[in-house]
Amino acid sequence: MNEWMHIIVSSVLFVVTLFAITKIGGKKQLSELSFFEYVSGITIGSIAGEVIMGLDGNLFHGVLAIVIFGSFTFLHDLLGIKSKKFSEFFEGKATVIIKDGKVMEENLKKEKYTIDELNSLLRQKNVFKTSDVEFAVLEPKGDISVLLKKELIPITPKDLNMPVAPEKETYTVIMDGNVMHDQLASVGKNKGWLDIELDNLGVTIENVFLGQVDSYGKLSIDTYDDQLQIPSPQPRKLLLAMLNKCQADLELFALGTESTSTKEMYNKNAKKLQEAINKVRPFLKE
Amino acid sequence: MTIASDVNQVLSTIKGIEAQLSSMSMNTSNPEASKIFHETMLVIGEIKTDVQKRKTQLEIEEPQYKS
Numbered sequence: 001m002n003e004w005m006h007i008i009v010s011s012v013l014f015v016v017t018l019f020a021i022t023k024i025g026g027k028k029q030l031s032e033l034s035f036f037e038y039v040s041g042i043t044i045g046s047i048a049g050e051v052i053m054g055l056d057g058n059l060f061h062g063v064l065a066i067v068i069f070g071s072f073t074f075l076h077d078l079l080g081i082k083s084k085k086f087s088e089f090f091e092g093k094a095t096v097i098i099k100d101g102k103v104m105e106e107n108l109k110k111e112k113y114t115i116d117e118l119n120s121l122l123r124q125k126n127v128f129k130t131s132d133v134e135f136a137v138l139e140p141k142g143d144i145s146v147l148l149k150k151e152l153i154p155i156t157p158k159d160l161n162m163p164v165a166p167e168k169e170t171y172t173v174i175m176d177g178n179v180m181h182d183q184l185a186s187v188g189k190n191k192g193w194l195d196i197e198l199d200n201l202g203v204t205i206e207n208v209f210l211g212q213v214d215s216y217g218k219l220s221i222d223t224y225d226d227q228l229q230i231p232s233p234q235p236r237k238l239l240l241a242m243l244n245k246c247q248a249d250l251e252l253f254a255l256g257t258e259s260t261s262t263k264e265m266y267n268k269n270a271k272k273l274q275e276a277i278n279k280v281r282p283f284l285k286e
Numbered sequence: 287m288t289i290a291s292d293v294n295q296v297l298s299t300i301k302g303i304e305a306q307l308s309s310m311s312m313n314t315s316n317p318e319a320s321k322i323f324h325e326t327m328l329v330i331g332e333i334k335t336d337v338q339k340r341k342t343q344l345e346i347e348e349p350q351y352k353s
Contacts, residue, residue, distance in 0.1 A: 168316050187315055217313030235306070242303050249296045250333075256289070262340060269333045276329040283319045 007052065010059050014048045017063050021070035028077060034091035034140055040073045091140050098136035101149070111138055122146065165283040167215060174211030174221065187213050194219070201230055216286075240277075240284040247273045290344045297337050304330045 021044060022029060029037055044066050051062030080087035095107050097118065108118060119130075121144040127133055135147040157164045171183045179191060197219045198205060210222040221230065247270055254266035304327055311323035 166316060166318055215314060215316040216310070216319065217315065236310070239303065239306050239310075242299060246296060246299055246303065249292075249299075250337075253289075253293070253296075262343075265336055265340065269336050272329060273333055276326045280322055280326045283322055 010052045010062075013059060013063065014052055014066075017066055018044070018048055021066060024070060025073055025077075029073060034087075036076050036090050037073060038141070040069050044069050094137040094139050094145075096135070097138050097144065098130065098133045098146075100135075101131045101133060103130060107138075113138070118144075163282045165285070170212045170214045172210065172212050173219075174205065174208045177206045177208055179205065184213075187217070189213065189217070200233075203228070203230065218286075234286055236284040236286050240281065243273070243277050243280075243284075247277060288348075290341070290348060293337065293341050293344060297334070297341060300330060300334045300337060304334060 025037075029041065031037070047062055047065050047069070051059060076090060080090065095111055096104055097107055097111075097113075098104065103118070108115075113121075122128070122130065122133070122136070125144065125146045127146055127148070132148055132152050133146055134149045137145050139145060171180075171187050173180050173184045173187070173189075173194065179194065181191075184190065184194065194205075194211075198208070198211075198221075201219070201221065203221065203223055207223050207225060207228075208221050209224050211219060212221075213219050216236065218235075220232075223230065250266050250270040250273060254263050254270060257263050257266065307323050307327040307330065311320045311327065314320050314323070
């Protein structure tokens with residue numbers, strides 16, 4: 001067997017082996033969350049490289065080594081799920097580095113991080129001032145997780161007591177001009193509905209590169225022809241405007257009439273409508 | 287424009303809103319939104335009945351404006 005053949009055969013063999021090992025290891029292996037996964041990932045890679053290029057070595061020794069390392073990681077994952085002590089010993093615990101805006105010097109020393117390195121890690125999280133940090137931990141993987149002080153955390157609708165309508169996931173129903181029937185079924189629509197919607201937008205399905213349906217059943221599309229102007233109807237906004245107009249009209253009638261009972265009826269309904277509008281408003285924003 | 291025709295106009299707007307709310311409550315896959323749309327539709331339905339009554343009353347009082 002000449003050298004060329006050797007490299008080709010060993011490369012193919014190791015591609016298959018590595019693929020099998022990573023498939024068994026799963027996503028966790030790729031995330032390299034723990035020390036052990038990190039080390040075994042590097043070792044498996046270098047064993048493979050070494051054996052493929054080292055022309056004198058026995059191929060199956062390399063495969064054996066990779067399988068052993070792979071099964072060790074697998075075993076480690078399994079035991080880690082079973083026992084917390086085990087996983088703490090092998091993967092290490094997170095270390096608190098900053099608490100209440102104060103750096104914990106002993107912990108920093110124990111992890112052998114310098115102040116410059118800590119600053120650099122913080123800067124990667126967009127923090128330039130240690131006193132902005134409420135709480136920071138050093139993860140086993142070596143990066144830092146930061147909780148900012150409450151006043152520095154970006155404001156959310158919850159802080160403002162703003163009611164927001166829940167928005168569910170969108171489904172991609174057209175890809176490359178083809179209808180994705182499974183996706184369409186999961187939004188509870190069918191081809192007939194899609195045809196009507198596309199007709200309303202004035203495009204044919206062959207022209208659509210990407211079509212998505214949101215949880216309110218609204219179809220939004222991207223066409224191949226980027227010059228094409230696609231109408232973007234906002235039925236929910238329009239409905240809100242109509243509701244408001246109706247409410248104003250009822251109030252106007254209440255002012256216009258002289259009959260007390262009619263006035264009362266209009267006022268009652270105007271109030272009722274206003275309450276309904278307040279309730280439905282978050283859902284009509286788009 | 288008479289009062290009767292104004293009332294008529296609002297009545298048809300209300301009917302339109304009711305229909306649209308009904309179709310939206312069917313179309314959304316979000317159960318909470320669907321519920322709110324349906325509840326709003328029921329309120330609109332009650333208002334519709336009242337306005338309808340007023341319209342009939344106006345037609346009796348002013349038959350010349352009956353549409």
